[in-house]
Structures are given as structure tokens and as C-alpha cells.
Amino acid sequence: MLPAGSDHDDAIREGRQQFGASVAARNETIVTATESLHHVMESFDTGLTSGSVTVDLAYDEYNLDVDVSYDGQPIVLVKTRPDRETFLNDPTGMAQPSGWLLSQRTDRMRVKTVGERSHLLLRLAT
Numbered sequence: 001m002l003p004a005g006s007d008h009d010d011a012i013r014e015g016r017q018q019f020g021a022s023v024a025a026r027n028e029t030i031v032t033a034t035e036s037l038h039h040v041m042e043s044f045d046t047g048l049t050s051g052s053v054t055v056d057l058a059y060d061e062y063n064l065d066v067d068v069s070y071d072g073q074p075i076v077l078v079k080t081r082p083d084r085e086t087f088l089n090d091p092t093g094m095a096q097p098s099g100w101l102l103s104q105r106t107d108r109m110r111v112k113t114v115g116e117r118s119h120l121l122l123r124l125a126t
Contacts, residue, residue, distance in 0.1 A: 012034055012037050012038065012041070019057050019059075025059055025064060026126055033122075035105060036066065036122055036124070039105070040068050040098065040120060043098035043099065044072075049070040049071055053070045054068070054070070061126065063107075063126060065122070066121070066122040066124070067120075067122075068119065069118065069120075071116055071117055074112075075118070076099045077099045077103065078100050078103065079103045080100065081097075081100050106122045107123050107125045108121075108123040
């Protein structure tokens with residue numbers, strides 16, 4: 001669990017190393033997952049959540065699945081790079097660059113809501 005509003009770099013890096021070693025995942029897959037989590041946490045700095053964030057990982061020989069859950073609005077997922085107009089004038093514009101970067105790094109991404117909790121589900125092929 002990652003508390004909102006704090007520096008997450010060390011916690012994400014440490015968790016990545018522990019998880020990768022425990023499942024013998026390829027380092028490049030774990031690095032990509034780590035970079036993706038950094039993008040997610042950056043999008044939370046735009047006000048998507050003020051509570052803690054939970055990250056659950058599942059690994060098999062084909063995929064690494066990441067479930068990021070938090071209280072708040074679902075993250076905006078876009079497949080094209082946001083233009084300047086969107087960035088400046090769209091209420092979700094500040095969070096869109098993170099969504100676009102995620103689309104470049106992951107093989108699949110989707111959002112679901114369970115009650116008040118939003119889930120960002122990422123899949124990375126191993």
C-alpha cells in the first residue's frame with residue numbers, strides 16, 4: 001500500500017525487486033511495470049485520489065498483471081498523445097499524459113470501478 005502525497009520511488013523500486021526475485025520474472029518486464037507505476041502515481045498528483053493506493057501483482061509465464069486500486073475517479077486512458085489544447089482546456093487534461101504513456105508501455109489496460117474504489121488493470125506480456 002502506498003500512501004497518497006508521498007514520494008513513491010523507493011517503495012516502488014523495492015517492491016519491484018522483491019516481487020521480481022520471488023517469481024523469477026524477466027528484469028525488463030519488471031522495469032516496465034515499475035515505469036508504468038511511476039506514471040500512474042504521477043497522474044494521482046493531479047488530484048485523482050487523496051487516499052492510499054494498493055498495488056497487486058500477478059505473474060505467470062506469459063503475463064504480468066498489475067491491479068492499482070484507489071478511492072477516487074478512474075484514471076483517463078488515452079491511446080493518442082494529448083495535444084496542447086486538451087492539456088490546457090480539458091478538466092482531465094493534466095492526467096492524460098500519464099494515460100497516454102501507459103498505453104505506450106503496456107499490452108493491455110482498462111479501468112473498472114467497484115463501489116467507491118477505482119481499479120486500473122495493466123497487462124504486460126513477459
